[in-house]
Amino acid sequence: MAALDAALTVLSSNVIQTVLDYWLRRGKDRSEPLDEFLDAQVPNPLDRRRLQRRIDALKGLVQQRLDAETDDERLNEDARLRVADAVRETFARASLSPSDIQDAHSDPIRLMETVRARASLDTSLFHSSERHLYEALLSETAAVLVTAASAVPTSRPYLVAQLLRDEDEVYSSVRRLLDDLPTPAPASDGDVAYRLSVVTSLDRTEIVGFTLPVAMRSFSLSSTYTQPRVTVKGDEMPVDWALADFPMLYLTGPAGSGKTALLRWLAVSSARRSLDGLLGPHNDLLPLYLPAGRLGQTASENAESAVDFILDHVRPSLPASLTRAELHRRCREGQALVLIDGLDEFGRDGIDRLRHWLSELLTDYPNCRFVVSSRRAAVDSTFLADAGFTVASLNPLDDAGVTDLVSRWFSTVSPSLPERTLQTPRSDWPARSSTSSGRARSFGN
Numbered sequence: 001m002a003a004l005d006a007a008l009t010v011l012s013s014n015v016i017q018t019v020l021d022y023w024l025r026r027g028k029d030r031s032e033p034l035d036e037f038l039d040a041q042v043p044n045p046l047d048r049r050r051l052q053r054r055i056d057a058l059k060g061l062v063q064q065r066l067d068a069e070t071d072d073e074r075l076n077e078d079a080r081l082r083v084a085d086a087v088r089e090t091f092a093r094a095s096l097s098p099s100d101i102q103d104a105h106s107d108p109i110r111l112m113e114t115v116r117a118r119a120s121l122d123t124s125l126f127h128s129s130e131r132h133l134y135e136a137l138l139s140e141t142a143a144v145l146v147t148a149a150s151a152v153p154t155s156r157p158y159l160v161a162q163l164l165r166d167e168d169e170v171y172s173s174v175r176r177l178l179d180d181l182p183t184p185a186p187a188s189d190g191d192v193a194y195r196l197s198v199v200t201s202l203d204r205t206e207i208v209g210f211t212l213p214v215a216m217r218s219f220s221l222s223s224t225y226t227q228p229r230v231t232v233k234g235d236e237m238p239v240d241w242a243l244a245d246f247p248m249l250y251l252t253g254p255a256g257s258g259k260t261a262l263l264r265w266l267a268v269s270s271a272r273r274s275l276d277g278l279l280g281p282h283n284d285l286l287p288l289y290l291p292a293g294r295l296g297q298t299a300s301e302n303a304e305s306a307v308d309f310i311l312d313h314v315r316p317s318l319p320a321s322l323t324r325a326e327l328h329r330r331c332r333e334g335q336a337l338v339l340i341d342g343l344d345e346f347g348r349d350g351i352d353r354l355r356h357w358l359s360e361l362l363t364d365y366p367n368c369r370f371v372v373s374s375r376r377a378a379v380d381s382t383f384l385a386d387a388g389f390t391v392a393s394l395n396p397l398d399d400a401g402v403t404d405l406v407s408r409w410f411s412t413v414s415p416s417l418p419e420r421t422l423q424t425p426r427s428d429w430p431a432r433s434s435t436s437s438g439r440a441r442s443f444g445n
Helices: 002-023 034-041 045-069 077-094 098-104 108-118 128-149 159-164 169-179 192-202 239-245 259-272 277-284 292-297 306-313 317-321 324-332 348-364 381-386 399-416
Strands: 204-207 229-232 235-238 248-252 286-291 336-341 369-374 390-394 440-443
Touching (some): 002 034, 002 098, 002 128, 034 045, 077 108, 098 108, 098 128, 159 169, 192 259, 192 317, 229 239, 235 239, 239 277, 248 259, 248 381, 259 277, 259 286, 306 348, 348 369, 381 390
Parallel strands (some): 248 369, 248 390, 286 336, 336 369
Antiparallel strands (some): 204 440, 229 390
């Protein structure tokens, strides 16, 4: 195991060096070696050793993730070592720059496309299990890299001083974000990278309008999400009942009622395979999150089929993970969860086009599960009802729901907070959380 550990240590070190180059890009020339830059920034030997311990701790976080990914019982240690060396060599040849990380927009598959374009490694000598582990470790490394890079806002000054603080907010933020990444069960279905992309792109929410430490402003949507109740045909019920009972659900509610948060939570949780109870079977589905605002901005008349329509509008990472034939097969067999968010954002001029493609999707893939959303009265629901959709109206959180939401938020951000912040009286913190877009916003295209 020593050789494999050494290979993963080098890979983890390279990941953190790339992340540090990204964090420090406004004050450091890319050609300047990182150690020389840090020596100049921190001339005191004691502080420099302390800074190195902080950096080593970040490397340890990364290596924990990569160790877990290489724990494949189908392969012996020599095979796993070959794969780890191949991934290390791939990223080394790619020589990623801060602009490459920025251009990826927190999407590991976009980053992988850059890596592949620069470092096309020949894996033809690998057998199938080794190739699968290579792709999985490549995806995991890219996901860890873009996720760790997002832990520090681009506007954050004095990063070196931040890393030297006793209350290491940076370390805690990276640890929390990496913990939120999915740990998919070993599979050969080829969608692991896409699932990672869904999580890294859609599971970020930020509170705005308050002066808060960064660890409290940005957090995981799925970790803090409180399931609302809905009204279906005059009966109030938990939303998971409606999602489980009705394969075609039309969610309505006023602006800010949580429709987007619900669809993103469903996409992320399905991608992570973390749904339980009545929604457990949704873990086996491929989540396809389509924001209607994007649909309305893009010409779809040229799409030749329903599967082309999906590939045109779902996350760019999907076409890089699945072929049209594979996506068509999955949808035909009912293995997809289609989430169309915000029909009211499609625009009146494009509503006929939307109806056409929605009809195509329902005709071609009747066994898929569909959830669509819109503001009340913004879309004529007659068409959706005639197509077989069941209408569910989102209800505001009651007092118990608000209490649960706030408790989840504190539980999520507390491990990332410096001790002095935790000692601040909570009466000085936001007392309630709101689903209003003026208080919270989600990230991801």
